[in-house]
Amino acid sequence: MTWWWVCLGAAVGAPLRYLTDRAVQRRLGAGLPWGTLVVNVAGSLLLGLVTGVAGQQTGDGALVAGVGIGLCGAFTTYSTFAYETWQLVEDGAAASAALNVLVSVLAGVAAAALGLVIGQLL
């Protein structure tokens, strides 16, 4: 069942990332790749929450495999994050590229930590 949960979660997460990215990008516009930043931070918060709630149980059910590995994994992306950062460097905006990495990593890790703490309390 684990594989099906991963598939199902990812089949929801990937299109959701595309739609969220576009909606955010339309509102906040260029400068930094805000769409990717938002999905990565939101997905990190959710995976932290799932990991906190699941605790030590080795999950192969809906929560860990479906929501954690499938949905959160496919909702967030490293390839687009890396590509957009490289593009900023190519466009001569090295400072924006560095800022994108710094903000994404700091906010993503803080969101994951917050999710874990809340999840463990639940």
Added chain:
Amino acid sequence: MARRAGQHDGAQVALLAVIALGGAIGAVARHAASLMLPVASGDWPWATLLVNLTGSALIGVLLVHVTARPGRHRLLRSFLGIGVLGGYTTFSTYAVDAVTLVAEGRPVLALGYLAVTAVGAVLAVAVAVAVTKAFGRTGRGSQ
């Protein structure tokens, strides 16, 4: 905003469907990698690093091909770029892995992991783009 013609909706549904399918394929490949490279608690997350570096290199290759032929195969490149590679790579596991390492008393390892993945992924894109472009030139030159 007024709804546009049915053709537009159909195209949007097809786009979301190929992204969903690609995302599922990518996520299965990522999960397989994590099972093949199991990581003990407190250890360097090799599987996630490998997935994120290879996925970043592959998106570099893909987007060079897309830029060379704009407008062609929109569904295919959304399937591969947004779907497969987006589903294959992950930021959430990267962030949670780092927090877990800190919680396990390995803050230096966590910082190193965060930095190596970020710098490595951007370098992977740069190298993949350069190599793909070089091959593209040789290919065209020999024709």
